[in-house]
Amino acid sequence: DVVMTQSPLSLPVTLGQPASISCRSSQSLVYSDGNTRLFWFHERPGQSPRRLIYKVSDRDSGVPDRFSGSGSDTDFTLEISRVEAEDVGVYYCMQSTHWPHTFGQGTKLEIK
């Protein structure tokens, strides 16, 4: 199975400051069609996960532009340009290039 490794696992951030989460995969995530099936999700306490980013860097509808994804092959990053209070929760990367699909361990973002 492809192992997805996130860092840091805990991320205390001051409101208005940037935040960055790294996600590394144990194998290349480039699919046979040339796309890279790497996604980012946000889970708030008591709520269902919400997808933020698909195919490494495409923002889902309604996702604020302070969220951005980047990376390639095995190394990916989610960045929040200015953290807001509603951004607290756990962030997960996920790959669907290989079966089974696998998630990172999750990064818990909290406000300092």
Add this chain to the structure above:
Amino acid sequence: EVQLVESGGGLVQPGGSLRLSCVASGFTFSSYWMSWLRRAPGKGLEWVATMNQDGSEKYYVDSVKGRFTMSRDNAKTSLYLQMNNLRGEDTAVYYCARDGGVNWGQGTLVAVSS
């Protein structure tokens, strides 16, 4: 508006069975891959199973192979997960999700305990 509504969770003894359902609306159900995912208490998200549009392709995580069966009824815009021989480690909130996780249901809790 896309809606996914799961049901069928509950408390079951080890070795028991449950059948989860997910009713979809707001999109052309028959055109999309669908998945089941779960989050166990205190743990992260885990993908459980995925099925293509007509049910001819199914994929399962190793830990549920041979015990869980995913199916769908496109006429009823519904997704199912038959779970047999349940174990304690299957205790989790189960979610159905549309292709690539673009939409998720609210989840249904499955608790396996004696």
